[in-house]
Amino acid sequence: xxxxxxxxxxxxxxxxxxxxxxxxxxxxxxxxxxxxxxxxxxxxxxxxxxxxxxxxxxxxxxxxxxxxxxxxxxxxxxxxxxxxxxxxxxxxxxxxxxxxxxxxxxxxxxxxxxxxxxxxxxxxxxxxxxxxxxxxxxxxxxxxxxxxxxxxxxxxxxxxxxxxxxxxxxxxxxxxxxxxxxxxxxxxxxxxxxxxxxxxxxxxxxxxxxxxxxxxxxxxxxxxxxxxxxxxxxxxxxxxxxxxxxxxxxxxxxxxxxxxxxxxxxxxxxxxxxxxxxxxxxxxxxxxxxxxxxxxxx
Amino acid sequence: xxxxxxxxxxxxxxxxxxxxxxxxxxxxxxxxxxxxxxxxxxxxxxxxxxxxxxxxxxxxxxxxxxxxxxxxxxxxxxxxxxxxxxxxxxxxxxxxxxxxxxxxxxxxxxxxxxxxxxxxxxxxxxxxxxxxxxxxxxxxxxxxxxxxxxxxxxxxxxxxxxxxxxxxxxxxxxxxx
Numbered sequence: 001x002x003x004x005x006x007x008x009x010x011x012x013x014x015x016x017x018x019x020x021x022x023x024x025x026x027x028x029x030x031x032x033x034x035x036x037x038x039x040x041x042x043x044x045x046x047x048x049x050x051x052x053x054x055x056x057x058x059x060x061x062x063x064x065x066x067x068x069x070x071x072x073x074x075x076x077x078x079x080x081x082x083x084x085x086x087x088x089x090x091x092x093x094x095x096x097x098x099x100x101x102x103x104x105x106x107x108x109x110x111x112x113x114x115x116x117x118x119x120x121x122x123x124x125x126x127x128x129x130x131x132x133x134x135x136x137x138x139x140x141x142x143x144x145x146x147x148x149x150x151x152x153x154x155x156x157x158x159x160x161x162x163x164x165x166x167x168x169x170x171x172x173x174x175x176x177x178x179x180x181x182x183x184x185x186x187x188x189x190x191x192x193x194x195x196x197x198x199x200x201x202x203x204x205x206x207x208x209x210x211x212x213x214x215x216x217x218x219x220x221x222x223x224x225x226x227x228x229x230x231x232x233x234x235x236x237x238x239x240x241x242x243x244x245x246x247x248x249x250x251x252x253x254x255x256x257x258x259x260x261x262x263x264x265x266x267x268x269x270x271x272x273x274x275x276x277x278x279x280x281x282x283x284x285x286x287x288x289x290x291x292x293x294x295x296x297x298x
Numbered sequence: 299x300x301x302x303x304x305x306x307x308x309x310x311x312x313x314x315x316x317x318x319x320x321x322x323x324x325x326x327x328x329x330x331x332x333x334x335x336x337x338x339x340x341x342x343x344x345x346x347x348x349x350x351x352x353x354x355x356x357x358x359x360x361x362x363x364x365x366x367x368x369x370x371x372x373x374x375x376x377x378x379x380x381x382x383x384x385x386x387x388x389x390x391x392x393x394x395x396x397x398x399x400x401x402x403x404x405x406x407x408x409x410x411x412x413x414x415x416x417x418x419x420x421x422x423x424x425x426x427x428x429x430x431x432x433x434x435x436x437x438x439x440x441x442x443x444x445x446x447x448x449x450x451x452x453x454x455x456x457x458x459x460x461x462x463x464x465x466x467x468x469x470x471x472x473x474x475x
Contacts, residue, residue, distance in 0.1 A: 015357075018357070019357070019383070019387055022357075022361060022383065023380055023383070023384070026376045026377070026379050026380040026383070027376065027380060028376075029375055029376030030374060030375065030376035030377045030380070030422075030426075031426070032376075033374060033375040033376060034374075034426050034428070040375055044369050044375065047369050047370075048369070048370060051370065052324070052370070055321070059324065059325060059326070062325060063325050063326055063327060066325065066327055067327070128326045128329070129326065130324040130325070130326055131323065131324055131325060131326045131327070131329060132371065132372045133320070133323035133324045133367075133370065133371035133372065134323070134371045134372050134373050135332070135335025135336060135431075135435060135438075135439050136335075136373075136431045136435060136439075137371075137372040137373075138329070138331055139372055140326060140329050141324075175372075178329060180330070180331045182429055182431075183429065202432070203331055203431070203432060203435055204331050205330050205331045258328070258329045258330035258331075259328045259329070259330045260328075261326070261329045
């Protein structure tokens, strides 16, 4: 492919036709992606699954080295940080006492009730392999996939709070759609006012709380957990704290630390079976009641 | 200026640099949403190379880099490659002119081409009823990429001897501008 100042005219013409043809093909690929998104994303995931794990062993050390350098820069502020940490430690000691008391109380109450807490929640821990690489997409690649029992839609948490959910599974890798991505929506529950809302990402660090019933009852500092509505996430996973954004909208600062995400847990959530009608022992199914339900489920 | 090591080696070099830029974008340094998004290094490298050596940064190499970036970097498939290809061809058609003008002019033209590319992609996304980027993120992306262009050019010039032959030296065709 030559193009320089002394290219003959006929070559330029050929070149222009070639460019137009390739542009049309690419545009067609884009529209196929737009129309049959699920299938093309599957192809993309299988390609990523082929390429990225093969150089995964280089990603981790390079990331560690770059982080080391940036940590080294922060040594300059070590004195201020130390003072800040001391103050925080003091506050935390108070909280620790409160937590211990609560834990004892909780254990007593659980023993009284003989509660089994969500026995179907198991998890698999994964390492974050790669970033999305695009400033307009907030996602991460992790090094577990279908072989490890990861399924689409599974919730992902770090040690503390919700990170996002699985969107795209390959054999040995999976993509996590972070809460901050513009296409991420999570049904949440705001405590203590007990309101349900939708947490929708907009490509900023703190996602927005939307569809609040009574926004004036929600205050900055309120605790936000997943509500389990729609079966999207298991209920009562910590999401974060309500903060008031600079634009006056209520946002949620995630409890998970997105800046330093190294290990995450993928929660394998098995839906509790839905009760669809009266059991056979009680009596025969009543036809007018049973059919609309059965149709709606299909 | 003739290619120092032959066209094959130069083609391999730009391929390697493009792959390295995709690799850098994949590093999970910080997963939080950034105020200033990471620059599009692949564009900087392709633009600088196309202006200085239009022959070795061939059409197919640019296409391959764009397509691979689309697949690996979670971009709309096909659209990113098309935008990179069109931007590279626009710059290639003006390569002779851009080699002759001062670097500031080249910088501004490249930044404008990148801005057109970013806004064009956003417009296509809107036309396809997809959610585009916020204006702030888009402008930040253009700004960081534009700021990244001079260092990339400096590294290519000092590290690989990729020069335009300005300031009275003979240019690629042996003329004294």
